[in-house]
Amino acid sequence: MVSSKVLSDYELVAVALSGDERAFETLVRAHADAVYGHALRFFGDQATAEDATQEVFIKVFRSLATFDGRSAFSTWLFRVTRNVCLDLARAGKHRPIPTDLMEVDPPSVRDFADDVVMSRVVESAIRALPPEERDALGAVTLFGMSYQDAAAAFSVPVGTVKSRVFRARRTLALMLEPTEGGA
Amino acid sequence: MECLKAQQLLSEAIDGEVAEADLAEARAHCSECEECSRLMAAVERIAALPVPAAAPMLVDTLIALGAQEAVDVRASLADQIDTAPVADEYLPAKSTTRFLPSWWEPRLTALAAVAAVVVVGLVATGIGIGGMLTPKQATVSMSEDTNVEIDGGGAMTAAPPTDGATGSTKAYADASIAPPYVVIDGLVYSPTGQRQVEVSSLVTATPVLTALDTASDPVSLPAFRIGNTPGNAVLLMPDDTYLGFSAVTRAFGGRTFALASGSLLTAYGQWPVLPAQFQAPTAPDGSPTFSFFGKDDAGVLIYVPAGGQPTAGFAVAPGTGPSDPAAGNPNWTWWQPL
Numbered sequence: 001m002v003s004s005k006v007l008s009d010y011e012l013v014a015v016a017l018s019g020d021e022r023a024f025e026t027l028v029r030a031h032a033d034a035v036y037g038h039a040l041r042f043f044g045d046q047a048t049a050e051d052a053t054q055e056v057f058i059k060v061f062r063s064l065a066t067f068d069g070r071s072a073f074s075t076w077l078f079r080v081t082r083n084v085c086l087d088l089a090r091a092g093k094h095r096p097i098p099t100d101l102m103e104v105d106p107p108s109v110r111d112f113a114d115d116v117v118m119s120r121v122v123e124s125a126i127r128a129l130p131p132e133e134r135d136a137l138g139a140v141t142l143f144g145m146s147y148q149d150a151a152a153a154f155s156v157p158v159g160t161v162k163s164r165v166f167r168a169r170r171t172l173a174l175m176l177e178p179t180e181g182g183a
Numbered sequence: 184m185e186c187l188k189a190q191q192l193l194s195e196a197i198d199g200e201v202a203e204a205d206l207a208e209a210r211a212h213c214s215e216c217e218e219c220s221r222l223m224a225a226v227e228r229i230a231a232l233p234v235p236a237a238a239p240m241l242v243d244t245l246i247a248l249g250a251q252e253a254v255d256v257r258a259s260l261a262d263q264i265d266t267a268p269v270a271d272e273y274l275p276a277k278s279t280t281r282f283l284p285s286w287w288e289p290r291l292t293a294l295a296a297v298a299a300v301v302v303v304g305l306v307a308t309g310i311g312i313g314g315m316l317t318p319k320q321a322t323v324s325m326s327e328d329t330n331v332e333i334d335g336g337g338a339m340t341a342a343p344p345t346d347g348a349t350g351s352t353k354a355y356a357d358a359s360i361a362p363p364y365v366v367i368d369g370l371v372y373s374p375t376g377q378r379q380v381e382v383s384s385l386v387t388a389t390p391v392l393t394a395l396d397t398a399s400d401p402v403s404l405p406a407f408r409i410g411n412t413p414g415n416a417v418l419l420m421p422d423d424t425y426l427g428f429s430a431v432t433r434a435f436g437g438r439t440f441a442l443a444s445g446s447l448l449t450a451y452g453q454w455p456v457l458p459a460q461f462q463a464p465t466a467p468d469g470s471p472t473f474s475f476f477g478k479d480d481a482g483v484l485i486y487v488p489a490g491g492q493p494t495a496g497f498a499v500a501p502g503t504g505p506s507d508p509a510a511g512n513p514n515w516t517w518w519q520p521l
Binding site: 010011014015016017018019020021023024025027028029032033035036037040041050053054057058061062112115118119122123140141142146147162163165166169170172173174176177 | 197200222226228234235236237238241242246250252254256475484
């Protein structure tokens with residue numbers, strides 16, 4: 001059984017390039033959530049996010065040979081995911097559903113303790129963040145990239161990534177502090 | 184510590200990138216600052232929430248896409264194997280001349296000449312073989328599997344392993360001791376026992392210098408490949424019997440690749456090494472000599488030289504599993520088309 005715990009992502013890609021479908025499956029299981037999460041936050045719509053996720057993996061599978069291992073696979077995948085989402089939006093195939101931070105209602109104290117409700121509220125709020133903050137937060141929390149890798153992916157200093165991630169979290173926390181009335 | 188600084192450090196701590204001392208200072212600040220404490224409680228609550236997960240149906244679809252891509256990749260590789268030009272040195276011999284890679288020929292030719300001179304000298308002077316050649320440094324006795332006896336007149340009889348080549352290989356692999364190998368025309372063979380052969384089917388190979396055990400002095404024996412069964416060979420023993428051998432092989436892309444050796448393995452218990460044209464890799468990933476390519480048909484990782492294709496041969500790193508034909512070998516091994 002091919003396992004990402006046994007093989008590095010670089011080795012896993014090499015095995016996939018030999019035609020091993022288990023390697024493809026391992027790559028999918030390891031990274032599908034991150035890609036889908038980014039697409040969902042970008043488009044704000046489940047069906048569109050699923051279409052985009054398929055587009056991403058089709059592109060990844062067909063471009064595996066170009067992955068040279070000089071960056072982490074997650075960094076390479078993040079770049080592909082980001083570009084596919086932007087390309088789909090630019091081509092007019094899918095358009096992000098606009099979200100305004102002012103439209104996000106703070107949760108009630110009871111909702112604040114409910115993971116399901118809070119996840120829905122937070123995801124909605126994340127979509128309303130400035131794109132550079134949302135992307136930085138997603139690179140680190142969805143794709144598991146280090147600040148250094150994220151900085152390289154965005155071509156900005158590491159401190160900038162740290163600031164963007166912090167600002168994103170602070171904004172969310174300030175917006176979503178529970179209220180007695182709540183939504 | 185200022186509020187914003189403390190908050191940022193605690194945010195970075197969620198991602199595991201803060202020094203312990205800084206983190207302690209930030210926590211100390213938050214314990215005394217109600218605003219920071221409340222904010223960071225919300226930050227940590229949000230960070231602990233589950234992130235979006237792809238629906239199982241979507242994952243299944245992606246896996247199906249991957250499986251289809253794997254099929255396409257395999258088809259593409261098969262096309263490459265079918266259409267890739269094969270160097271002349273890898274093509275089967277078309278006549279009864281020796282099958283000999285060009286890089287190997289000068290070395291074996293010279294060695295065979297030396298061996299012939301030594302044997303002739305021994306016969307002419309009446310000196311026993313064991314008294315003339317430099318004694319080998321045996322590291323382990325394998326006499327329980329293969330016994331070679333040389334009588335006073337120089338006649339040699341060989342008792343092959345009783346469990347056949349495969350069994351012997353496994354037994355020796357378990358003990359991390361090289362199996363009983365000989366090298367015929369650059370390829371590694373294991374003994375299979377005495378066998379009857381049709382002389383007309385024999386293709387003359389380079390004489391083999393081997394002790395046929397771990398302790399005796401090596402002697403030169405006429406070697407032949409069996410023309411109609413690739414990977415099979417025989418040595419002509421002094422008593423005119425034939426000792427059979429089969430090549431040590433592995434499969435890739437449905438084709439058979441044989442283990443090559445850069446050393447002659449003049450006694451049993453010696454491990455094959457990379458052919459002379461390859462520098463031993465200095466890193467587990469095969470660099471600087473090889474780069475990772477993929478897996479053979481048994482799932483063992485294989486490596487190719489820079490710009491090379493596995494159809495022309497590939498390397499395997501040491502440390503393969505106990506059932507692998509290279510099991511126990513501490514060296515990188517080279518496998519070329521049979």
